Amino acid sequence: MQEWTGFLAAVRTGGWVMYPLSLLAVLALTIIIDRAYVFMRFAHVPVNVLRSTRLGADGSTPTWAASLSRLAAHNAFNRMSEPWLPEPAAPLWLREASSQSVAAQIERDMSRGLWLLETIVTAAPLLGLLGTIVGMMRSFQLFGGNGLVDPGGVTGGVAQSLVATAIGLVVAVFALFAFNYFSRRLDRLMDELESFANARLNEMRLARGNDGERP
Template identity: 25%
Template sequence: MTCGWAQSIEQLTERQRNRLEEATERLKVLRLEIRDQQIPMGKKLADLRYESNSKERLLKERQRLRDRSSLSLEQLESQVAAGKNELDYIAGNLFNEFESSFKAALSPGEISTFGEDLRQLDLLLERVDTTEAEKISASMEQIADSLDRIDGLLAGKRYPGSALDPEGKQLAGSFIQVGPLLYFISESKGTVGWVEETRTLKPKMRSIGSSEVKAIQNLSETGIGLLPVDPTLGDAVAFAETKESWQEHFKKGGVWVIPIIGFAILSMVVAIYKSIQVSLIRQPQPRVVHEIIEKLGADDSKGALSLAASQSGPAAQMLTEGVKNAGESVELVEEVMFESILGAQPKLERFLNVIAVTAATAPLLGLLGTVTGIIKTFKLMEIFGAGDPKPLISGISEALITTEMGLVLAIPALIAHALLSRRVAGILAQMEKLSIAFVNGLSRRDVGFKAAENSTD
């Protein structure tokens, strides 16, 4: 039994060993096969990885190109939209602004030359069936013409036309233009002058001196010469023309200037008369009163009366009346002298109220002229409208000049009245002072007489 189990174990062990050897052999063979296949498969794997990486890079590149194409398309669309907006702005705004500026820059003589072209351009731009390209092309042609115009102005040019002479007659001739300076010479070459801008459709000439006329005629005939230049472009000439004589100035003031001037003459005459009158009045010195009192104290009534009468001005009569009544009471003498002062006052103040009335009336007349001038201005506005101010100038001048004349009269009249009133008040005050001194002198004399009588008793 034991031998049988031992034999079985050995057989089993042998069988397992054989199987192990066979398995080992197969493992060796398999390892050899794997080793033989590992290199080609590794190369193939590397090739596949390389191919995968290449395709991955290609995929990324195409994705980047696709993204870039999408972005470029959006940018192009944005650029196209911005370009369209810019084109619309140029065609809709800048060209219109240029056309307006170009029209404003044209001289009166050039309006007839460029006027038809500008009118045709306006009609083309206003047509509905005109394409944007046609509008832009027409505007660019206009810009080219404006550049040619600038070249011509810099070098000087001459072109035919017609203008109104200073009397308003239309004359045919030619314009000579250098920069902003514009001259006109008629076909007969007898009428030459500056050309000024007006609100009328026709350019109007302005008269110039004989030397300037000869210079322009010489340039027109020979093409070479010196031109008279006004750097102010006519403003200096226009300013010189605003200077007017005092007759023209008064005439613009209308009918109310006549009474204002009348009051001015009256006020001036009265002021001169009163000035001479009060300036000739010489008031007696206070010592004269003392001398008269001394003569009266010495019972020299005739000497006192002669001295009082020899004085000048209204004070002489006052002192004379005082001497004549020196023998009366002091109160009576005082009343008599005060009566003389009251009698002299109207004579001194005579005609001063005339100056005061003219000083007060002149501004009212000026205000009346202002009202009538404004009414006239509104009437002219109803006829001519408010666009052109030239027809309204007469009413405005009447409104302002009458006010000016009223103030010009009132201010000196007020000053003259104040000065003359002050002078008259001074004369009356001096007379009152002399009368008080005279009365006080009589009072002291009477007191002296009484004291002398008492001492005698």
């Protein structure tokens, strides 16, 4: 309890800069929780889906389609599977173009909010620096022509500058680790989707008995 009280006192010491810093911290935490849920819910894929390169026994229902049917409807691999579902009339070049369009949409959806997290990484230290400048200016204003006027006010201004800087760095570091993790997770997801699409393309080329269609 004493630690929490001390933390609140330190936040109050930081001055008005703590309000935008607190807002950035709340935004960062909200984005992190949201993206963590999205990646956990819609980026999961069974291992056998990536390894499967065989069509079903009847030649129409692929084995990977049965595995994907157990996932959420908006799962990234379910969305990527739509251009590759059995449809004899669809040419391969059209399937490839459709899969590229789906992949671009998935990347946009999965990266939603990451730009704001990246902005927080830059903005939080700058706000902390602003708090440092304001606190130091407050301290210097207390020096009069006859020397030091208010020692307590000077130390309060220095404390304000230090607290603002510390909180800004903490928010920035927290957001930076989260941004890097989700960026790496998104890159890995896009690589897996590309591998999945390439496997489906190879299946169809093998089933049609040629090296691919020409436009």
